[in-house]
Amino acid sequence: MVMAxxxxxTSLKAICPRKDLFAAVQIVGxxxxxxxSLPILGHILIQxxxxxxxxxxxxxxxxxxxxxxxxxxxPGSLTAPSKPIAEVLGNLPDKSEVxxxxxxxxxxxxxxxxxxxxxxxxxxxxxxxxxxxxDTTWFKISQSVLKEMIRQTLFAVSMDDGRAVLTGIYMxxxxxxxxxxxxxxxxxxxxxxxxxxxxxxxxxxxPSRAMIELTRLLSDSAGDVTVxxxxxxxxxxxxxxxxxxxxxxxxxxxxxxxSRVVPSECSRxxxxxxxxxxxxxxxxxxxxxxxxxxxxxVLRTEQNSSLILTAENQMVGSAFEELEASCEGEPIQIxxxxxxxxxxxxxxxxxxxxxxxxxxxxxxxxxxxxxPKQEDDIPSSKPAGKYLCVLMPMQLA
Numbered sequence: 001m002v003m004a005x006x007x008x009x010t011s012l013k014a015i016c017p018r019k020d021l022f023a024a025v026q027i028v029g030x031x032x033x034x035x036x037s038l039p040i041l042g043h044i045l046i047q048x049x050x051x052x053x054x055x056x057x058x059x060x061x062x063x064x065x066x067x068x069x070x071x072x073x074x075p076g077s078l079t080a081p082s083k084p085i086a087e088v089l090g091n092l093p094d095k096s097e098v099x100x101x102x103x104x105x106x107x108x109x110x111x112x113x114x115x116x117x118x119x120x121x122x123x124x125x126x127x128x129x130x131x132x133x134x135d136t137t138w139f140k141i142s143q144s145v146l147k148e149m150i151r152q153t154l155f156a157v158s159m160d161d162g163r164a165v166l167t168g169i170y171m172x173x174x175x176x177x178x179x180x181x182x183x184x185x186x187x188x189x190x191x192x193x194x195x196x197x198x199x200x201x202x203x204x205x206x207p208s209r210a211m212i213e214l215t216r217l218l219s220d221s222a223g224d225v226t227v228x229x230x231x232x233x234x235x236x237x238x239x240x241x242x243x244x245x246x247x248x249x250x251x252x253x254x255x256x257x258x259s260r261v262v263p264s265e266c267s268r269x270x271x272x273x274x275x276x277x278x279x280x281x282x283x284x285x286x287x288x289x290x291x292x293x294x295x296x297x298v299l300r301t302e303q304n305s306s307l308i309l310t311a312e313n314q315m316v317g318s319a320f321e322e323l324e325a326s327c328e329g330e331p332i333q334i335x336x337x338x339x340x341x342x343x344x345x346x347x348x349x350x351x352x353x354x355x356x357x358x359x360x361x362x363x364x365x366x367x368x369x370x371x372p373k374q375e376d377d378i379p380s381s382k383p384a385g386k387y388l389c390v391l392m393p394m395q396l397a
Contacts, residue, residue: 139198
């Protein structure tokens with residue numbers, strides 16, 4: 001993330017509600033990691049912007065900014081260390097106003113009722129500004145749809161920094177279509193949706209940290225997020241008067257050809273209810289855990305209406321679960337990692353799922369069962385779009 005110093009004045013006097021300022025400090029403070037060797041990156045920049053204050057924080061990989069209305073007595077700017085200012089504001093009287101000011105030694109003064117604090121700051125001129133992301137490639141997406149797309153893919157992102165391209169969500173954008181993909185080589189999650197408004201096309205790998213911070217800010221309320229892309233950066237502009245903006249550096253590299261992992265056909269299918277299956281796997285995983293962290297549960301079809309789950313640990317015991325299910329094809333016995341199963345089952349919104357299988361040592365595909373739409377149905381508030389998760393099986397014990 002290429003940065004340049006912000007050209008700003010070093011004086012500021014402003015008054016605003018404590019609650020609003022504290023909320024803004026908490027929002028942007030998530031961009032402060034504390035791992036940087038540059039002291040200025042441990043600070044939050046606060047500067048006047050018309051009749052409001054603009055707060056900004058960055059670690060040069062991720063940047064977050066927002067604004068809040070304020071009475072500006074004297075325009076200018078200041079920096080203050082993220083943690084101390086957040087803790088002070090968090091412990092001041094709730095329904096009160098805060099007076100912010102800064103002196104020539106860059107010391108921030110926080111005055112609230114009979115409380116007065118001075119926090120040592122740094123030169124605001126040294127603070128880096130967020131990079132500009134030109135709006136040649138962009139799209140709009142509702143908060144609820146974006147939140148659901150992240151939730152249904154983020155769990156499959158790799159934690160191995162050795163393969164950086166797998167540590168983010170792969171995004172394929174083309175005018176009116178959007179796809180999120182995540183994999184750690186043991187599982188693969190793919191979520192599609194249709195966009196009502198957008199321009200251009202681009203594929204990009206978005207760091208998981210940026211997606212986590214974005215999820216914190218997304219809600220189920222109305223309003224679209226505007227997503228803008230450049231070859232190296234992505235920007236998310238949130239709806240609302242606080243004008244929250246997240247800018248992240250994209251991960252460089254070639255994402256693997258994930259489509260080769262998705263089986264093109266299946267010879268066996270299992271349809272069952274999501275919640276009972278999740279509960280059964282959760283219970284069986286208690287027994288499945290062992291010293292090697294195998295966490296193996298075995299799924300077995302029996303006749304046409306039963307799904308059997310078993311787990312065994314020589315040091316603990318065994319588990320047996322029987323579920324009602326609609327099974328098609330020859331009987332099969334296949335093992336999966338219980339944690340991986342629980343991760344994907346936890347993000348399904350639908351009441352029923354289908355598990356598509358071929359052989360005991362070939363990947364299984366989990367898909368939601370979408371109820372058929374009726375003409376007089378009330379439009380669903382749930383995000384639309386195809387979704388699937390591929391799980392690699394384990395060796396049968």
